[in-house]
Amino acid sequence: MTDRAFWKSFSGLIAALVALAVVLFILAQMVGGKPAKPVEATADAKAVAERIKPVGEVTVGVVPAEKVTTTSSNAVMEAIIPSANAAAGADGKKIYDASCMACHAAGVAGAPKLGDKANWAPRIAQGTDKLHTHAIKGFQGKAGMMPPKGGNMSLKDEDVKAAVDYMVSQSK
Numbered sequence: 001m002t003d004r005a006f007w008k009s010f011s012g013l014i015a016a017l018v019a020l021a022v023v024l025f026i027l028a029q030m031v032g033g034k035p036a037k038p039v040e041a042t043a044d045a046k047a048v049a050e051r052i053k054p055v056g057e058v059t060v061g062v063v064p065a066e067k068v069t070t071t072s073s074n075a076v077m078e079a080i081i082p083s084a085n086a087a088a089g090a091d092g093k094k095i096y097d098a099s100c101m102a103c104h105a106a107g108v109a110g111a112p113k114l115g116d117k118a119n120w121a122p123r124i125a126q127g128t129d130k131l132h133t134h135a136i137k138g139f140q141g142k143a144g145m146m147p148p149k150g151g152n153m154s155l156k157d158e159d160v161k162a163a164v165d166y167m168v169s170q171s172k
């Protein structure tokens with residue numbers, strides 16, 4: 001084969017390959033390479049929003065009379081939380097477990113241990129009001145320092161009182 005003949009058939013081959021590549025590219029475009037249309041993207045976004053939307057929504061403002069479901073939702077609340085109306089729902093043990101146990105279970109930093117009757121007796125003797133105030137406002141005693149609300153300022157006064165009542169009931 002001469003050089004010339006070689007280059008002729010070689011360039012012919014290259015041209016054929018390029019043509020084949022173009023054809024394959026076009027075919028690929030037709031079969032599956034379509035970019036997602038904006039419409040589909042929106043539909044996806046809607047589906048996602050639908051899936052992650054909150055279970056309930058709070059309506060602020062005027063609610064049309066026929067949509068007011070206060071009584072029925074109260075009934076639901078009462079069914080779910082039987083004690084919703086009793087004792088304002090404050091659960092002393094839960095609050096103790098979450099906010100007070102860290103110190104009062106083991107007696108950290110001088111905290112009177114839950115169930116340590118000897119330690120609690122003189123404290124209980126001060127009266128419940130005083131214990132409530134000490135727990136809510138904080139208290140510097142001989143044994144150590146009780147931080148206001150045990151350091152959890154998100155607690156309501158009633159929550160702290162319920163926790164104190166629970167601690168007292170377990171310690172006398």
Ligand code: HEC
Pocket residue numbers: 095096099100101102103104108109110111112123126130131132134135139140141142143144145146147149150151155160163164167
């Ligand atoms: C950072 C540790 C800590 C946490 C958390 C804590 N306490 Fe205390 N608490 C103390 C210490 C220390 C004392 C003892 C102070 C003393 O008598 O010197 C105390 C004392 C008390 C007393 C007795 C007060 C008195 O007059 O003798 C009560 C009641 C009490 N805590 C309630 C609570 C409640 C309720 C919580 C949770 C909301 C809580 N504490 C969380 C450290 C803590």
